[in-house]
Amino acid sequence: MNARGQVVMTQIQRSQWKNRLGFILAAAGSAVGLGNIWRFPYMVGENGGSIFIIVYLLCVLLLGLPIMIAEITLGKITQRNPVGAFKVLAGERSPWQMVGFSGVLAAFVILSYYSVVAGWCLDFIWKSLTGVFQPGHTMAEVTSIFQQLTANPRAQTFFHGLFMVMVVVIVLAGVQRGLQRWNEILMPALIFILLVLIAFSMRQSGANQGLQFILRPDPSKLTGHSLLAAMGQCFFSLSIGMGAMLTYGSYLRKQQRVPPATGWVVGMDTGIALLAGFVVFPVVFTFGQQPQQGPGLVFVTLPAAFLQMQGGTAIALAFFILLLFAALTSAISMLEVVTAYFTDEFNMTRRLAALMSGTVCFLMGTGCAYSGAYLDFLDTLASNYLLPLGALFISLFVGYKVNKELTRGEFRGTWYAGLFGVWHLCIRVIAPALVIVVFLNSIGILDKLLSK
Ligand code: PHE
Numbered sequence: 001m002n003a004r005g006q007v008v009m010t011q012i013q014r015s016q017w018k019n020r021l022g023f024i025l026a027a028a029g030s031a032v033g034l035g036n037i038w039r040f041p042y043m044v045g046e047n048g049g050s051i052f053i054i055v056y057l058l059c060v061l062l063l064g065l066p067i068m069i070a071e072i073t074l075g076k077i078t079q080r081n082p083v084g085a086f087k088v089l090a091g092e093r094s095p096w097q098m099v100g101f102s103g104v105l106a107a108f109v110i111l112s113y114y115s116v117v118a119g120w121c122l123d124f125i126w127k128s129l130t131g132v133f134q135p136g137h138t139m140a141e142v143t144s145i146f147q148q149l150t151a152n153p154r155a156q157t158f159f160h161g162l163f164m165v166m167v168v169v170i171v172l173a174g175v176q177r178g179l180q181r182w183n184e185i186l187m188p189a190l191i192f193i194l195l196v197l198i199a200f201s202m203r204q205s206g207a208n209q210g211l212q213f214i215l216r217p218d219p220s221k222l223t224g225h226s227l228l229a230a231m232g233q234c235f236f237s238l239s240i241g242m243g244a245m246l247t248y249g250s251y252l253r254k255q256q257r258v259p260p261a262t263g264w265v266v267g268m269d270t271g272i273a274l275l276a277g278f279v280v281f282p283v284v285f286t287f288g289q290q291p292q293q294g295p296g297l298v299f300v301t302l303p304a305a306f307l308q309m310q311g312g313t314a315i316a317l318a319f320f321i322l323l324l325f326a327a328l329t330s331a332i333s334m335l336e337v338v339t340a341y342f343t344d345e346f347n348m349t350r351r352l353a354a355l356m357s358g359t360v361c362f363l364m365g366t367g368c369a370y371s372g373a374y375l376d377f378l379d380t381l382a383s384n385y386l387l388p389l390g391a392l393f394i395s396l397f398v399g400y401k402v403n404k405e406l407t408r409g410e411f412r413g414t415w416y417a418g419l420f421g422v423w424h425l426c427i428r429v430i431a432p433a434l435v436i437v438v439f440l441n442s443i444g445i446l447d448k449l450l451s452k
Contacts, residue, residue, distance in 0.1 A: 031269040033330030035237035040273040041280040045291035048221025049213040059234035066426035070398035075249025081340035082243025099393040103243035106386035107337040112365035118327040119159030128317035139287040156369035168358035194275040206285030228442035232383035241387030399428035
């Protein structure tokens with residue numbers, strides 16, 4: 001390793017969160033993002049409403065929470081990047097490090113299209129500032145504004161590039177920690193705006209229909225694919241399965257315990273996604289929209305709702321700025337994974353690693369500006385396959401390869417010490433079995449096996 005790389009590396013390894021709040025804010029910053037506000041509502045819309053939400057909540061409880069504890073603990077124990085963590089515990093040549101590789105790959109894939117969607121946010125901020133959005137705009141007008149954007153590769157590429165530059169600059173300037181601090185103000189502000197919007201939504205004529213859609217389950221809507229989608233959404237929204245939480249966990253101090261912090265992060269992430277659902281669907285039905293319209297859903301319904309309210313353009317502006325911020329703190333955690341990997345494993349400088357990765361992601365993402373199907377493909381690949389696979393192996397690794405006494409240390413002497421057994425059973429048996437069943441089910445193998 002060259003001298004510079006060494007310095008950088010020790011800096012990364014040694015830097016630690018000042019206190020528990022610092023870690024919770026960073027982890028929540030990674031978790032709360034476009035996944036909650038953009039992806040969750042359209043997934044609910046495409047996969048049958050209420051029943052999807054129920055399955056999603058089960059996934060969060062049985063997979064998300066235990067696996068996030070496992071992933072963060074892995075980082076805390078090893079103090080390494082995702083590939084290094086497996087090398088430290090399983091040996092230099094162990095095939096387990098493939099799990100780390102798949103995480104780095106997932107980070108590349110997700111960041112490349114995530115930035116395109118965040119670019120839509122930037123475009124909407126621009127439109128709110130320049131008077132393109134006018135009070136009283138109808139749903140049809142807002143829809144056409146959004147369609148013009150998705151039909152305009154140049155504008156999308158521009159804002160995608162702008163977002164990527166912001167992410168790279170923040171990671172390079174090393175100001176993430178400062179930025180995460182802003183979460184203390186901005187996250188509550190985002191929740192506040194969502195609550196104001198819910199108050200608005202509930203007074204709309206479609207409120208009942210919207211509430212029925214998200215509260216009255218229709219089990220016939222449950223398919224193999226929607227189960228897979230719920231699982232993928234759970235891993236995507238909680239940022240697990242690719243080492244982002246592992247990397248953040250590697251900056252934890254010994255005395256900081258993982259389970260309660262994880263509980264906070266999972267609770268916040270899930271709460272914000274549910275709030276977004278309560279905002280979106282009443283509006284969807286009020287304006288006679290289709291819940292299953294896909295990735296454009298919130299970019300059409302939310303502005304349409306804002307513009308019916310007094311001071312709507314200002315609210316739209318505030319909302320998209322908050323959403324942009326939430327997207328930034330998530331994107332930073334993705335770039336952090338690849339940057340930590342290249343600096344640790346290839347002796348690269350932090351600067352080169354971040355610039356190179358940002359450029360590759362930018363190039364990979366530009367295809368999304370030309371084709372929505374390509375965006376969908378990248379999204380499905382990462383969320384439904386790479387993240388669940390990563391999560392599956394993290395869970396098996398922590399369950400079977402990591403010394404039980406090490407993980408027990410996270411629970412020992414606390415009020416939740418008695419839950420260690422439950423957690424361990426979850427990551428050894430329940431979570432891996434569920435992931436495998438959902439996989440087999442989604443490709444129809446389970447049906448064939450059962451009918452034999
Ligand atoms: N959880 C983030 C969101 O909801 C996305 C993300 C996925 C971030 C994977 C990091 C790792 O927007």
